[in-house]
Amino acid sequence: MTEPFRLTDPDRAKTLTEAISLLAPADPVKIVHVCGTHEVAIAHNGLRRLLPETVTILEGPGCPVCVTPASDIDAAIAIARTGAIVCSFGDMIRVPGGRASLEEARSEGCDIRTILSASDAVRHAKDTDREVVFFAVGFETTAPMTAAIVLDDPPENLSVLASHKLIPPAMGALLDLPDHGIGGYLAPGHVSTIIGLKPYREALDRYRIPVVIGGFEPLDILYALALILRQIADGTPKVENAYPRAVDDGGNPAALRLIDEVFEITDAAWRGIGTIPSSGLVLRERFESIDARKRFDIPEAGPDEGIPGCRCPEVLTARAVPSDCPLFGRRCTPLTPVGPCMVGAEGACSIWFRYGERRTP
Amino acid sequence: MCLAAPALVVSVEGKIAHVDYGGVMTTARLDTLSEKVEPGDYVLIHTGFAIQRLSPEDGEETLALFDELAASIEASREEADGPE
Numbered sequence: 001m002t003e004p005f006r007l008t009d010p011d012r013a014k015t016l017t018e019a020i021s022l023l024a025p026a027d028p029v030k031i032v033h034v035c036g037t038h039e040v041a042i043a044h045n046g047l048r049r050l051l052p053e054t055v056t057i058l059e060g061p062g063c064p065v066c067v068t069p070a071s072d073i074d075a076a077i078a079i080a081r082t083g084a085i086v087c088s089f090g091d092m093i094r095v096p097g098g099r100a101s102l103e104e105a106r107s108e109g110c111d112i113r114t115i116l117s118a119s120d121a122v123r124h125a126k127d128t129d130r131e132v133v134f135f136a137v138g139f140e141t142t143a144p145m146t147a148a149i150v151l152d153d154p155p156e157n158l159s160v161l162a163s164h165k166l167i168p169p170a171m172g173a174l175l176d177l178p179d180h181g182i183g184g185y186l187a188p189g190h191v192s193t194i195i196g197l198k199p200y201r202e203a204l205d206r207y208r209i210p211v212v213i214g215g216f217e218p219l220d221i222l223y224a225l226a227l228i229l230r231q232i233a234d235g236t237p238k239v240e241n242a243y244p245r246a247v248d249d250g251g252n253p254a255a256l257r258l259i260d261e262v263f264e265i266t267d268a269a270w271r272g273i274g275t276i277p278s279s280g281l282v283l284r285e286r287f288e289s290i291d292a293r294k295r296f297d298i299p300e301a302g303p304d305e306g307i308p309g310c311r312c313p314e315v316l317t318a319r320a321v322p323s324d325c326p327l328f329g330r331r332c333t334p335l336t337p338v339g340p341c342m343v344g345a346e347g348a349c350s351i352w353f354r355y356g357e358r359r360t361p
Numbered sequence: 362m363c364l365a366a367p368a369l370v371v372s373v374e375g376k377i378a379h380v381d382y383g384g385v386m387t388t389a390r391l392d393t394l395s396e397k398v399e400p401g402d403y404v405l406i407h408t409g410f411a412i413q414r415l416s417p418e419d420g421e422e423t424l425a426l427f428d429e430l431a432a433s434i435e436a437s438r439e440e441a442d443g444p445e
Contacts, residue, residue, distance in 0.1 A: 004367075004417045004420040004421075005403070006420075009424075012427055012428070012431075015428075016431065018431075019430060022434055064362045091362075117409030117410070118408065118410075119409050141363040141365070142363070142408060144393045144410070145393060145408055145409070145410045148392050148393055190363040190365045191363055193413050219424075223426070223427050226430060226434075227430070230434075244422075244423070244426070245415060245422065246405055246413050246419075247413075248413075252412055254392070254393060254395040255395075258392075
């Protein structure tokens with residue numbers, strides 16, 4: 001972290017922790033965040049141990065590779081088996097699809113490449129005559145980059161298998177579950193850098209629930225939690241921005257324009273959750289020529305069958321913590337992952353295993 | 362996945378900025394950014410693209426917000442406790 005933005009001052013952490021204790025309700029409250037980067041910051045800094053007993057914080061569907069449906073992974077594998085080069089972000093390569101992961105496809109001879117940026121996919125395509133497919137996953141933070149390469153005169157041998165998803169509709173979908181028990185949302189800072197405040201209001205106002213956008217330094221998170229608890233105490237649920245240094249109320253207009261120009265909103269399947277209305281992005285018709293779903297024969301998506309014994313669906317909907325799962329840390333570890341939440345470096349199970357996190361109190 | 366980190370802008374060439382991540386030099390694309398940036402600005406970078414301009418004062422301003430919250434809670438506690 002670059003120096004002016006390192007916010008770890010222990011005195012202020014103590015003051016904010018005291019504020020949280022004063023604001024915490026007598027009855028238990030469950031706060032949910034939807035961002036793997038938040039979970040890493042919470043676990044890495046031991047923030048759960050600083051919270052009063054009545055306040056719990058859980059990760060919901062905050063890991064894009066964990067919620068990518070098995071059918072999209074199967075589609076990427078089918079494309080790779082035609083001899084095309086498939087590029088995606090690191091974690092995506094290891095997540096099991098219906099039958100295999102991209103990593104297993106690589107071991108049978110497919111050309112699967114890990115990239116760090118959408119621009120890398122363009123670079124790979126320029127280096128070869130073969131077909132190159134960018135398997136594009138990620139939330140609103142990552143979708144503008146896919147849009148940018150689509151609009152930037154991409155090489156003809158490049159196409160995009162888009163599987164981008166939108167966070168506010170998923171936050172709403174969790175609140176539609178009868179037993180959700182969610183008392184407030186810590187909203188993801190960098191998704192919010194792109195989208196601003198309005199999409200949360202549109203998706204969540206009717207639920208009358210506190211939504212506070214938080215940054216990723218330990219003090220940012222404590223501050224955002226304090227604001228959520230203050231909203232609960234005051235009975236004034238609203239969307240509030242606790243990360244103003246990186247989030248403007250209107251978001252990032254250039255990035256939003258890129259998304260809107262290239263994608264349209266569609267219903268999307270979320271692994272372990274099901275189909276959520278208006279929660280995914282597909283390429284607009286005029287970008288058909290770069291759409292891998294049109295360029296390649298992709299097998300019909302089968303049903304999302306789930307993995308026997310694996311409680312990822314409940315972890316992804318914040319109805320269980322990783323250690324509630326009988327497989328966690330036994331049959332399912334980062335080296336031998338059973339479910340997607342143990343594969344993705346941002347999956348709750350993987351983070352809890354790595355940092356020795358446990359249910360509090 | 363939505364990881365983004367601030368870096369210092371060293372120079373700008375069209376749509377590309379050369380940036381310094383605390384000693385590590387790299388480039389970032391600027392076509393996902395609404396504002397113009399110049400050397401000395403900080404930008405928040407996600408997967409090789411700048412998504413937000415930050416100014417060095419923003420860190421201090423955030424700390425001021427934290428202190429303001431702490432002070433307001435302290436004040437309401439004193440009010441609730443009444444005069445000693």
